[in-house]
Structures are given as structure tokens and as C-alpha cells.
Amino acid sequence: MELSLLVHPAIAAGAVVSVLAAYLLKVRTKLYFRLHYAAGILAFALSMFAFPLGLFLVYTNGGVSVFPEALTFHTVSFFAAVGLIVVQGGLGMGMLLFGRKRDVYRTHKRMAKYVLIVFLLQGALGLLTLYGILPFIFGS
Numbered sequence: 001m002e003l004s005l006l007v008h009p010a011i012a013a014g015a016v017v018s019v020l021a022a023y024l025l026k027v028r029t030k031l032y033f034r035l036h037y038a039a040g041i042l043a044f045a046l047s048m049f050a051f052p053l054g055l056f057l058v059y060t061n062g063g064v065s066v067f068p069e070a071l072t073f074h075t076v077s078f079f080a081a082v083g084l085i086v087v088q089g090g091l092g093m094g095m096l097l098f099g100r101k102r103d104v105y106r107t108h109k110r111m112a113k114y115v116l117i118v119f120l121l122q123g124a125l126g127l128l129t130l131y132g133i134l135p136f137i138f139g140s
């Protein structure tokens with residue numbers, strides 16, 4: 001039983017859900033403001049916790065998996081996910097701190113769907129990875 005392996009998936013799933021929430025709060029007819037900032041900042045913060053934890057857990061357990069391909073793809077796409085949330089979060093928090101400059105707003109708005117797509121992909125690959133390590137968590 002290695003329950004610590006579930007820490008990253010739990011936090012990271014929270015990050016994926018928060019990205020989805022931040023997106024949905026801004027693309028429907030009614031736009032939310034403070035709720036969007038809360039969801040966006042939460043998505044940013046959880047991502048910043050989740051990825052070093054994932055790395056730490058994989059390096060301390062030697063990357064155990066019955067399905068190692070999933071972990072490989074999940075690791076490759078994490079660079080894109082982290083890069084995107086850092087830029088998206090940076091632009092968003094920049095707008096809150098320094099005012100909504102037009103090109104910052106436009107870039108933030110245009111990037112949103114790519115951030116969402118990459119996070120959903122990362123989440124799906126994460127679930128596959130999780131499936132591959134279940135025997136190591138609960139015994140086979």
C-alpha cells in the first residue's frame with residue numbers, strides 16, 4: 001500500500017477542474033469576475049503544487065507502473081501544461097495588478113482554449129497513469 005502515490009493525482013485533478021471552472025465562468029453569456037479570478041488563481045496554485053509532487057513521487061518510487069507509456073506521455077505533456085498555466089496565470093494576475101491592457105487581455109482570452117485543451121489532455125493521461133499504478137497502491 002503506497003497511498004502517498006495518490007497525493008499528486010488528487011491535487012492535480014483539482015487543478016484540472018479549476019482550469020475548467022475558470023474557462024466556463026468566462027465563455028458563457030454571463031461573465032463572472034471574482035469567481036473567475038478565484039478559480040484561475042486556484043488552478044495556478046494547485047498546478048504549482050502538483051507538478052513538483054508528481055516529479056518527487058516518480059523519482060522516489062522509481063516510476064513504477066504496469067503501463068509505463070502513459071507515464072511517459074503524461075511527463076512530456078506536463079511541460080506544455082505548466083508553461084501554459086504560468087503564462088495564462090501571469091497575464092491574468094498581471095491584469096488584476098496593473099490594469100487590463102488591451103493586448104494582455106487579447107492574449108489571455110485567445111490562449112484560454114489551448115490551456116483548457118492541454119489540461120484536459122494532461123488529466124486524461126493522468127487518469128491512464130493512475131490506472132497503471134493501481135496495483136502498486138492497493139497490491140495486485
Ligand code: HEM
Nearest residue numbers: 022023026033040041044089092093095096109112115116
Ligand atoms: C491566475 C489566474 C487567472 C487570473 C488572475 C485571471 C484574470 C482575468 C482577468 C483580469 C480577465 C479580464 C476580464 C475580467 O476582468 O474578468 C480575464 C479574462 C478571461 N480569462 Fe482569465 N484569469 C486567470 C486564469 C484563467 C484561466 C486558467 C482561463 C481558462 C483556461 C482563463 C480564461 C479567461 C477568458 C476566456 C477571459 C476572457 C473573458 C471575456 O470574454 O471577457 N483565465 N481573466
Ligand code: HEM
Nearest residue numbers: 005008009012013054055057058075078123126127129130
Ligand atoms: C486528473 C489529473 C491528473 C492525474 C490523475 C495525474 C496522475 C499522475 C500519476 C498517477 C502520476 C505518477 C506518480 C503518482 O502517483 O503521484 C503522475 C505523475 C506526474 N504528473 Fe500527473 N496527474 C494529473 C495531472 C497533472 C498535471 C495537471 C500536471 C502538471 C501541471 C501533472 C504533472 C505530473 C508530473 C510532472 C509527474 C511526474 C512524471 C515523471 O517524473 O516522470 N499531472 N501524475
